Amino acid sequence: MGEEKFDAIIVGGGLAGSTAAYVLAQEGLEVLLIERGNYGGSKNMTGGRLYAHSLEEIIPNFAEEAPVERRVVKERISMMTEQDAVTMDYHSPYLAETGSDSYVVLRGEFDRWLFNKAEEAGAIAAAGIKVDKLIMENNRVTGVICGDEEMKADVVILADGVNSLLAEKAGLRKRVQPSQVAVGVKEIYELPAKVIEDRFGLTGNEGAAWLFAGSPSNGLVGGGFLYTNKESISIGLVLGLENIGESDKTIEEMLISFTNHPEIAPLIKDGKLIERSGHVVPEAGLSMVSTLYGDGFLICGDAAGFCLNIGYMVRGMDLAITSGELAAKAVLAAREKGDFSSASLKSYKELLDKSFIMHDLSVYQNFPAFMDNDRIFNQYPEMVSNIMKEMFVVDGKPAVPLRKKAMKHLKTIGLMNLVKDGLKGVKSV
Numbered sequence: 001m002g003e004e005k006f007d008a009i010i011v012g013g014g015l016a017g018s019t020a021a022y023v024l025a026q027e028g029l030e031v032l033l034i035e036r037g038n039y040g041g042s043k044n045m046t047g048g049r050l051y052a053h054s055l056e057e058i059i060p061n062f063a064e065e066a067p068v069e070r071r072v073v074k075e076r077i078s079m080m081t082e083q084d085a086v087t088m089d090y091h092s093p094y095l096a097e098t099g100s101d102s103y104v105v106l107r108g109e110f111d112r113w114l115f116n117k118a119e120e121a122g123a124i125a126a127a128g129i130k131v132d133k134l135i136m137e138n139n140r141v142t143g144v145i146c147g148d149e150e151m152k153a154d155v156v157i158l159a160d161g162v163n164s165l166l167a168e169k170a171g172l173r174k175r176v177q178p179s180q181v182a183v184g185v186k187e188i189y190e191l192p193a194k195v196i197e198d199r200f201g202l203t204g205n206e207g208a209a210w211l212f213a214g215s216p217s218n219g220l221v222g223g224g225f226l227y228t229n230k231e232s233i234s235i236g237l238v239l240g241l242e243n244i245g246e247s248d249k250t251i252e253e254m255l256i257s258f259t260n261h262p263e264i265a266p267l268i269k270d271g272k273l274i275e276r277s278g279h280v281v282p283e284a285g286l287s288m289v290s291t292l293y294g295d296g297f298l299i300c301g302d303a304a305g306f307c308l309n310i311g312y313m314v315r316g317m318d319l320a321i322t323s324g325e326l327a328a329k330a331v332l333a334a335r336e337k338g339d340f341s342s343a344s345l346k347s348y349k350e351l352l353d354k355s356f357i358m359h360d361l362s363v364y365q366n367f368p369a370f371m372d373n374d375r376i377f378n379q380y381p382e383m384v385s386n387i388m389k390e391m392f393v394v395d396g397k398p399a400v401p402l403r404k405k406a407m408k409h410l411k412t413i414g415l416m417n418l419v420k421d422g423l424k425g426v427k428s429v
């Protein structure tokens with residue numbers, strides 16, 4: 001690598017970085033993609049479900065060749081207390097239609113595939129190398145330092161994930177705050193495909209996605225998730241980092257309670273625990289989006305804060321892919337002009353503004369504030385569970401009109417709180 005100057009250096013072989021490298025290499029640029037893990041994806045973790053639309057634009061029909069696990073046709077959302085669960089189930093072929101399809105993926109395999117696609121397209125894809133520092137000359141990023149090696153480029157794309165320590169160290173962006181992120185923990189249980197299909201009512205490559213609010217996060221901002229892979233089940237928790245210290249349970253204890261819950265335990269019964277992982281998730285939506293470009297650099301994916309958690313869905317992967325693509329497009333435009341200054345790379349922001357990324361982040365910008373409400377994670381699941389109990393339990397005692405029974409539980413939250421939360425909720429989406 002030595003003295004060579006590249007057209008572009010991309011830091012991070014996750015979905016954002018590999019996409020940027022793929023698009024630039026396809027246009028014939030000399031691209032160096034650097035990943036600190038032993039292979040693209042080796043350090044990455046997700047729930048997780050990839051909404052296909054973003055990658056479909058770049059690699060049509062990618063799901064036919066990529067290592068996807070299952071196509072999601074079943075969505076479930078549950079409110080849970082320690083003992084019970086109230087579940088909404090949506091099973092529909094619409095979810096599988098091209099353009100609105102989504103796939104459960106295991107990042108180790110999926111990212112590795114995309115990393116290799118970038119290499120096949122002509123990028124030099126270097127795994128097992130950590131970028132330690134950015135080279136700054138006259139306040140301009142001109143390359144990267146890995147150990148004692150310096151590598152230069154017209155432009156550096158930072159796709160190094162949520163903390164983006166490189167940008168922070170170089171003073172290009174502010175430090176990520178605990179209130180802006182959550183911690184995600186996940187376990188994978190291996191089970192035969194047939195068992196998974198029977199337990200979830202699936203056939204062939206159909207998959208299920210399931211999110212949980214209430215007891216899984218032990219009252220903290222956050223929730224549980226479950227996704228069906230081909231021959232395993234991914235299950236875990238996402239917990240707001242800021243309040244974890246206040247919990248009377250450790251993360252480990254919360255995960256044990258969740259996997260032992262009467263709703264969950266039968267689904268993973270006899271499954272062999274084959275993997276455990278943890279990762280940070282950007283959660284603050286639009287307010288977290290920080291510096292996006294400057295002289296000689298662009299930032300994309302989680303490193304830029306592009307992630308949406310709106311309770312019933314988490315989306316970071318499609319934003320990472322499209323932001324990587326748009327960063328590459330901005331580099332191509334800058335190259336035409338022979339100008340990699342901030343003024344020229346500004347086109348990245350213009351492309352983002354026209355894309356679904358900034359649009360969706362704006363639409364849901366009030367959602368993180370709405371979620372910052374204890375009642376959602378404590379009292380509402382309890383209330384819904386109690387109302388269900390009143391509705392379905394028949395024990396021979398004289399019947400009480402349902403509205404009376406329901407009112408008793410609604411009053412535990414307070415009618416004013418219900419109205420306030422309802423209005424805030426409606427406004428936030």
Ligand SMILES: Cc1cc2nc3c(=O)[nH]c(=O)nc-3n(C[C@H](O)[C@H](O)[C@H](O)COP(=O)(O)OP(=O)(O)OC[C@H]3O[C@@H](n4cnc5c(N)ncnc54)[C@H](O)[C@@H]3O)c2cc1C
Nearest residue numbers: 012014015016036047048049131160161184301302316317
């Ligand atoms: C528990 C959990 C559940 C989630 N569920 C979903 C979901 O269901 N759907 C969804 O769309 N999103 C989900 N997300 C979010 C999604 O995983 C992220 O938004 C996505 O991974 C962002 O991709 P990225 O390429 O920007 O960053 P990353 O995937 O973090 O990739 C960054 C890469 O940079 C590398 N790197 C970092 N520093 C250096 C360095 N100095 N030198 C070289 N390489 C470096 C890392 O090793 C890594 O490979 C979830 C996240 C978590 C944690």
